[in-house]
Amino acid sequence: MSPDVTAAPAPATVTATGPVLVAGTDLPGALTAIRGELGDPHLPSLPLLPDRGPGADAVGRVTALLVDLPVEVGPHGWRVAARPGEDLRRSRSLLASDLNMLADLAGAEQTPATRIGVCVLGPVSLATRLDLAGGERVLADRGARRDLADSLAAGLATHLAAVRAALPGASVTVRIDEPALAAVTAGTVATASGYRTLRAVDRSDVRQTLRQLVEAVRDAGAHEVVLAVEPEPLPLALGREVEADGLALPATALTSAPDDLGEYLDGGGALTIGLDVDGPRGVREVSDLAGQVLAPWRRLGLPETRLTQLTLTARTSPAAITSTRAPAGTPDAGRLPAVLHRLVGTADALETTARDA
Structure with missing residues (x-):
């Protein structure tokens, strides 16, 4: 049963949110920028700053949530350990x-x-990205995958309770990043040795795993759950099957969107659109950023009134999400206000387009 929480409804307007990754080590500066630029109705966020070292990256951050599944940093990255150690404590x-x-x-x-x-x-x-004690990926062992999913579901519920305690009364949107999803279902994930690939995981197993996590997150009090994936074509069916409230995707994916995107939007599905914010002279202008959405939107014949189901952010590539360092071009705390200001301006521009439609 879901906790007794009063969640703010999702605003029926185009909104902006912060990037997944921020370069550098200045978390106070990044949070100050995010919370300063992204007031209501926008979505301030808690970003990752992987440049701070092991534990601050996406893999290290999620290992901190695991329940009864200790891990440590090994020669080739994070791996399952016999008992909690210094890496996990950090x-x-x-x-x-x-x-x-x-x-x-x-x-x-x-x-x-x-x-x-x-x-x-x-x-x-x-x-x-997580190895078993014997050296192979957890992905190679179905039982280990199941244990990992159960551990993460339990730990994420505890994490959301801590987030809600830190921000009493705030509704929580959880973004689940799955950058390796396409490779897992295609059987192209390399083994730990790199000499061969692991067997493809059946799509039904993937759906069950993700649905379990979405249910656990929602039961823990999350108001919205967004699934971030980049396979082609756009995984609208997967989003519906796991009962996510929305999908996160790059703006470039709109150019090859399937015919049922309009049906997905009509059914209330939301989209978080990752924009390419960097141009040759710095942060792109609002007109350029808005065009990354409007041009394909109009080619697809989608109603402009449906633009209100969009949230805008700076695109983070799938490879960057699991990187141990922020890739070149990732905004740091100093550049973040300019990026967020343009994203908010772009959201306002698209909102005006939706109202005038």
């Missing part, structure tokens, strides 16, 4: 510190935001 300490910082900043605001977004690496992709 990851959990970093997560707790980040939440405390978020709570302190929010507590000092005169008008705290009523929404917060958190991102987590999903169990399917995590299984490609």
Whole structure:
């Protein structure tokens, strides 16, 4: 049963949210920028700053959530361990510190935001980045995959309780990133040795795993659950099957969107659109950013009134999400206000287009 929470309804307007990754090590600066630029109705978020070292990256952050599944940093990345050690303690300490910082900043605001977004690496992709004690990927062992999914579902429920305690009254949107989903179902994930590939995971297993996590997140009090994937074609059916509230995808995916995208939107499905924010002279202008959405939108013949089901963010490539360092071009705390300001301006421009339609 879901906890007794009063969640703010999703705004019927085009909104903006912060990027998944921020370069550098200045989390206070990043949070200040995000919360300063993304007031209501927009979605402020808790970003990842992987440049701070192991535990601050997407894989390290999610390992801090696992229940009864200790991990450690091995020669080739994170791996299952016999018992909790220093690596896991560092990851959990970093997560707790980040939440405390978020709570302190929010507590000092005169008008705290009523929404917060958190991102987590999903169990399917995590299984490609976490090794068993014997050295092979967790993905190679069906039982280990199931244990990992159960552990993450339990840990994420605890994490959401901590987020809600840090921001009392705020509704929580959870973004589940699955950058390796297409490779997992296609059987192109390399083994730990790199000399061969692992057997493809059946799509029904993937659906069951993701549906389990979506249900656990919603039962833990999340108001919205967004699934971030980049396979072709657009995975509208998967989003519906796992009962996610929305999908996150790059703006470029709109150019090859299937015919049933309009039906997906008519059914209330939401889209988080990743925009290419960097241009030759810095952050792109609002007209350029809006065009990344409007041009394919109009070619597809989609009603402009449906633009209100969009949330805009800066695109993060699938490879970047699981990187241990922020890739070149990732905005740091100093550049973040300019990026967010343009995203908010673009959301306003698209909102005006929707109202005038």
